[in-house]
Amino acid sequence: MGTYIKDITDREVDFAKWYTDIVKKADLVDYSNVKGSMIIRPYAYAIWENIVSILDKEFKRLGHENVQMPMFIPESLLNIEKEHVEGFAPEVAWVTYGGNEKLEERMCVRPTSETLFCDHFKKIIKSYRDLPVLYNQWCTIVRWEKTTRPFLRSREILWQEGHTMHATAEEAKNETLRMLKVYEDFQRNYLAMPVIVGKKTDKEKFAGAEETYTIEAMMWDGVALQNGTSHYFGTHFAKAFGIEFLDKDNKLKTPYQTSWGSTTRMIGGLIMTHGDDRGLVLPPKIAPTKVMIIPIGKVDTELEQVKETLANAGITYKVDLADKTPGYKFAEAEIKGYPIRIELGRRDLDNGFTTIVRRDTLEKIQVHDLKEIANIINETMDKMQHEMYERAEVRRNSMIYTAKSYDEFKDIAMNKSGFIKINWCGDVACENKIKEDTGMKSRCIIKENTSDVCCVCGKTSKYEIYFGRQY
């Protein structure tokens, strides 16, 4: 495998170290001089651009419009909704000087933009004719985290935040769930990541929200990654900001609100769901470059033919012409996780074939007619996309446990990685007890039920809920 590969720590040995190795060696990130902020390098940014492009198209298809809010929030504006400011105040960055002058009122760099949107909504919403307002913005937010990890938890985050206002609670609730479904489908269909969909407990919900829904992915090591959230606000913010509209019945009413967001964290999820000991493995549908061509020997004519065939089929590719050994180039292509590598070798060609290699399984496929190479690659990538999802789901399911008693819960929590499904009374005391005893947090409620008993206290249970450790 060569020394290059050896530099990646084995997943089984130290998953955290493996992760940072991948992030560095696949040229995804460079650490910056600014603690907790990362430099997103071209390869990772190209993945992000693909994510943005697919999600943005879907948002627009559903009628959302993009806008851009200021990045600064005056302290007084942040203070308007109490739960919200209490949730965010400990982790915001404060601007106190503009040039050489001290500001009369300090401003935070937005940790999220509900307050800014509400301030704007108050001005543009007058009548039922103005509703629904379906807005989204792509921007950067800042959360002053103590401990940071590239993509997973950083002080600066690239994300999108949708903010919508509706005439009725029902419509806003539908929007909350509709956008959650967009995230779920995107993760499944593009990132090849299975997710558990559910509702956060009151303890874990977003600061200021009435209900927070989440998609919870499980990483290779059994740890949860909250990979997208959708919030129903009811009229909390609208009332605090005095937003009203004249309804069809000529009465002034308060509109109902949602917000929903997803971030560059999804790139972290991709790495930790699909990566292996050789490097990154990218699902074909999200990979910026689908194919790496590695010419071996004198293959100029065939190289031109392959390039033209791929270009005509709309398959993105790169050619590795560096002055390095084929083995080294194979290893590099594996680290970067290009879905397909073409080993375009003189000797193989003389023997009547060319080899393509699937990144996920490392399966080698012989192509006997170069004219067919694009078709075979497309078929292989479709299969790969599908199988990557299946594999992730099988692994995820093998790490989901059900605990009927609290002893059983603690036993699983101590000895296994993964999620634990339990019945729960809904009392925050039981939720806190689990956290204190095992370090596990509630992931999401997936079902309301009353026919069982709480795994912790033994009283009547209200919910079926997942617990797990989290990134």
Place this chain on the structure above:
Amino acid sequence: MGTYIKDITDREVDFAKWYTDIVKKADLVDYSNVKGSMIIRPYAYAIWENIVSILDKEFKRLGHENVQMPMFIPESLLNIEKEHVEGFAPEVAWVTYGGNEKLEERMCVRPTSETLFCDHFKKIIKSYRDLPVLYNQWCTIVRWEKTTRPFLRSREILWQEGHTMHATAEEAKNETLRMLKVYEDFQRNYLAMPVIVGKKTDKEKFAGAEETYTIEAMMWDGVALQNGTSHYFGTHFAKAFGIEFLDKDNKLKTPYQTSWGSTTRMIGGLIMTHGDDRGLVLPPKIAPTKVMIIPIGKVDTELEQVKETLANAGITYKVDLADKTPGYKFAEAEIKGYPIRIELGRRDLDNGFTTIVRRDTLEKIQVHDLKEIANIINETMDKMQHEMYERAEVRRNSMIYTAKSYDEFKDIAMNKSGFIKINWCGDVACENKIKEDTGMKSRCIIKENTSDVCCVCGKTSKYEIYFGRQY
């Protein structure tokens, strides 16, 4: 014209007021609670998305890769290049607290990212094989301006900044001019804006640059808008940051650097170049919505036919179905500057035609066969795009003056709007004198010459240069 239109101040009466009227009434911007920051509303953001999409494609075609740098710059990092920090320090926003803790070192919100890129370049550039590095980022920057105007001068700006490193000075200089040409072509071909291309004087160049090139547009009122700049840095930053590479000859060398940027200011340029007393006029190639269809009477069948025809031809459109009079809708479509409006009226249809109206000239064109409407609209938009450029150029040229003596210069400066072309000795004293006497700043040097005399001091002139007032 109806009361709606009357709310726009006449251009001739008060151009500044006219501008802010357009910005508000075309729903481009909302003023935010954050002084000097604006909310970019969906219609303006869609224009920006078009600008981004076209420029980004061109950057990528030329080999540039997108990255994302942190938004914060630690003070010590900003301080590394002296001229640079002196240029920017008075207008940066300082973050001093993270959560409740005072930062050990304050950080500014990036006013531009040369220092961040250099810090990164130092780590990734080792050998001539790593060069050139051709990077770009789309992001937000902050400049703590005292006086602000939407799009033209604001505290927060959406922009792109290209940052490149090259093995030789020649290559870097070529890159500087190549990207300047990209801006020039984009302004001409998409924004229908003629620009003067040249070099900034030492007084007006970018803080830390060796040479700054600019594209200078002239607005309807004769005032200049610097609408894109491209900088050659030589090795100033590279030396300050200790960036070196091992060249082919096995010697350590310092690479040569460029940066170039364009911003949401271009939207301001569009407004002030093409807008008229009825509202915004958007060049077809940059308009997010090409056609507004206004149905009059019972025209359901024909409306479906037109929508399908436009959709099949890839022409973006909207339909105004609001409960308002046709006249009101015409006025609204004019304020928004949609290139084409279709008046789809029952009476006209019964008489065998449909009317389309060009926004720039308000020319009405009868379409006698609805099947032809997409073709006619495409032809009309091509013509419109071309003629909008021509008209802007004619107007611009009519406001360019040449002054041979300083008395003549002052006379023109006092009595006319526009640019004044002069010969100049190159001495900053003469440049300053013009500024003090007339308020005009140098726009750009367009030619080096020695065969004439300086318009101000009468000594031998070095340059042919434009002066003008600026936004």
